[in-house]
Every structure is written in structure tokens, then in C-alpha cells.
Amino acid sequence: MSRPVLAVGALGGTIASTPSAAGGSAVVPTAGAAELAAAVPGLADLAAVRATTLARLPSPSLAETDLLGALAWARAEVGAGAQGVVLTQGTDTLEESAFLLDLLWDSPVPLVLTGAMRAADAAGADGPANLLTAARVALAPASAGRGVLVALAEQVHAARWVSKTDSMAPAAFASPSFGPVGRCVETEVRYAAPPPRRAAALAVPGDRAPAARRxxxxxxxxxxxxxxxxxxxxxxxxxxxxxxxxxxxxxxxxxxxxxxxxxxxxxxxxxxxxxxxxxxxxxxxxxxxxxxxxxxxxxxxxxxxxxxxxxxxxxxxxxxxxxxxxxxxxxxxxxxxx
CATH class of the missing domain: 3.40.50.40 (Rossmann fold)
Structure with a gap:
């Protein structure tokens, strides 16, 4: 039986960060998508991974046009047969990225965002676990038709409701008004309710907004x-x-x-x-x-x-x-x- 195809795109952020100099403690985004995927135990057994490095930016430096580029990449991956799409980035603007993509995502194929609160070399680094959770969410049949999702700390959040609610804590994300929509328990993704009605996706004039019309x-x-x-x-x-x-x-x-x-x-x-x-x-x-x-x-x-x-x-x-x-x-x- 062939494995499903999972597209993983990387934009940078803490999940991709390593020390900037030998012996230093400050970290900067350096790892690409292939390196992130290779660091996740069991991911290669779960799916055939197509990894693409889209950027190596700290999330405060991401712009809306970067997300329009990521949207074009995700649509192309779905068109090429991906059954699920995962996008990694920094957590500072993750809730905004997820919401913008959700407004524009017009496919039933799951698009899942994830990141990390601890860099790759930190004790208890959460990046590999979050990426594995995001992969499971992206490939779960029950995730179809739910729009853009956010998966961190074994919880699944709808892009519309998720927020970063703590600056440094490992469990930094919540959906304050309505709570998470699902959980990843052991290897299973569970949702509390069927997919909600989704608003029609907003139109995008081309893959990126021209600079003059930003x-x-x-x-x-x-x-x-x-x-x-x-x-x-x-x-x-x-x-x-x-x-x-x-x-x-x-x-x-x-x-x-x-x-x-x-x-x-x-x-x-x-x-x-x-x-x-x-x-x-x-x-x-x-x-x-x-x-x-x-x-x-x-x-x-x-x-x-x-x-x-x-x-x-x-x-x-x-x-x-x-x-x-x-x-x-x-x-x-x-x-x-x-």
C-alpha cells in the first residue's frame, strides 16, 4: 500500500532556529524544510514527504505577500497530488498567517500550520513533536473541509479562533472564545464536531499582490x-x-x-x-x-x-x-x- 503524499513548507521561525555562533545561546532561523522533516521520528513512515524551504525568516519579519507566496505553493502541491499540506513558521505571527490563509484557502485538502516555542537545540525542543502532530492532522480524513488548522501541543485549533496567549510558555496557543476543535491522542486525530460551514474563500488577483496595489x-x-x-x-x-x-x-x-x-x-x-x-x-x-x-x-x-x-x-x-x-x-x- 502506497503512502500518502504530504507537502511540508518551511518559512523559518523558532522551529527552524539554531545558535547563531559557536558557543552562543542566541538562535536564528537556519534549518530548511528537509532538515525539519528529517528530525521527526516516524514521519517518513507516515507519508511520502515533499519538503520545500520557502523562507528562513523570523516570523515578525514575515509579510502578507510572503503568505500569498506560501498560498500559491500550497495550491500547487495539492494540484500535484498532496493529500495534506503543512506549513511551519515562527509563532509570533502564526495566528495571523493562519487566518489570512484561511480566508483564501479554497480546497478541502487540509492546510495545517505549526511551529515551536523552543529551538531545535533546547532541552525539550517541541518542534519535532508539533510537526508530527501537524502531519497527522493534515493526513486525517476527518480534517478535510475544515479550512486552515493550527496544530501545536497535541491540540488542533481553527484558524479563525486561535491566538498566541503566552509569550514564552510551551503551551502558548489557545482558542479563548470557543476552545480547540480537536486533539491528537497517541496517533489518532479526534474532533468534537463535524466540519462547520465555511465562508466562501476570498479572491486573490494572481499569486502575489503587486507592490503598487499592496x-x-x-x-x-x-x-x-x-x-x-x-x-x-x-x-x-x-x-x-x-x-x-x-x-x-x-x-x-x-x-x-x-x-x-x-x-x-x-x-x-x-x-x-x-x-x-x-x-x-x-x-x-x-x-x-x-x-x-x-x-x-x-x-x-x-x-x-x-x-x-x-x-x-x-x-x-x-x-x-x-x-x-x-x-x-x-x-x-x-x-x-x-
């Missing part, structure tokens, strides 16, 4: 005592939309609300909650800067999307044309709710 969607976080200085300082020329990481259920100060309204008269503005879980409110609070006031000023609530994912939704939407409030509202209704 969308620009700033993200501004508010805070205690914010008078709107940072938001009001933005040069809106060339800006497609703005996301505000709001307080509580999507709130800002009275002074900030005036500035938000002024910006919303020029480009679409979306307010998300910075709390890390739960949605923006729609009809609870009516004071200046609360959701009812912001809605009256033309601002949109991000629903269940955290600020970084709301920003990516607008960025991907802007790839295919100018944004207006109607387009953004429709996209948030489709992608910002369970």
Missing part, C-alpha cells in the same frame, strides 16, 4: 486617557481602512470617538475588542464612544474577530478593489461571527 490597513490601539492623537495623526492618503483595538466590547473615549468619526467619514473604520476573547457589542451601551454612538458615526464592529484578524480581513478584501462601508459590513457579517 493594501494599507493601519491598526491603532486605544488606551486609558486616549484623546485620539495617534489616530488623528494618520495620513489617510493611500489608506484602505483603519482598525481600532477598542476597550471592552469595542469602546473608546469621548474625545477619541470624535476622531474616529472624522476618520470614518474618509475611509472605513472597524473597532475590535482588545480583550482577547468575546465579540464587540451591538446594542448595550449608548454613551459617547460606546457601540451605539460609534455605529451612528459610521463605524463598524468587528464582531468576534480580534484586532489583528479584523485587519487581515480588510487587507485581503482590499486586494480585489476599493473598500466601502457596505463591502466591509458584508465581509464582517460573513467572517466575523461563528
Amino acid at each position: 493594501p494599507r490597513v493601519p491598526l491603532v490601539a486605544t488606551h486609558l486617557g486616549d484623546d485620539g492623537f495617534v489616530l488623528g495623526s494618520l495620513d489617510l492618503a493611500g489608506v484602505d481602512a483603519v482598525v481600532v483595538a477598542g476597550l471592552g466590547a469595542g469602546h473608546v473615549s469621548t474625545a477619541m470617538a470624535d476622531v474616529v468619526g472624522q476618520v470614518a467619514a474618509v475611509v472605513p473604520v472597524v473597532v475590535a475588542t482588545r480583550t482577547g476573547a468575546g465579540p464587540t457589542a451591538r446594542a448595550t451601551y449608548g454613551y459617547p464612544g460606546a457601540e451605539l454612538d460609534l455605529l451612528d458615526r459610521g463605524v463598524l464592529g468587528a464582531g468576534w474577530l480580534p484586532p489583528v484578524k479584523a485587519r487581515l480581513l480588510l487587507w485581503a478584501l482590499a486586494l480585489t478593489g476599493p473598500l466601502d462601508r457596505g463591502r466591509v459590513a458584508a465581509a464582517l457579517a460573513e467572517h466575523g461571527a461563528p
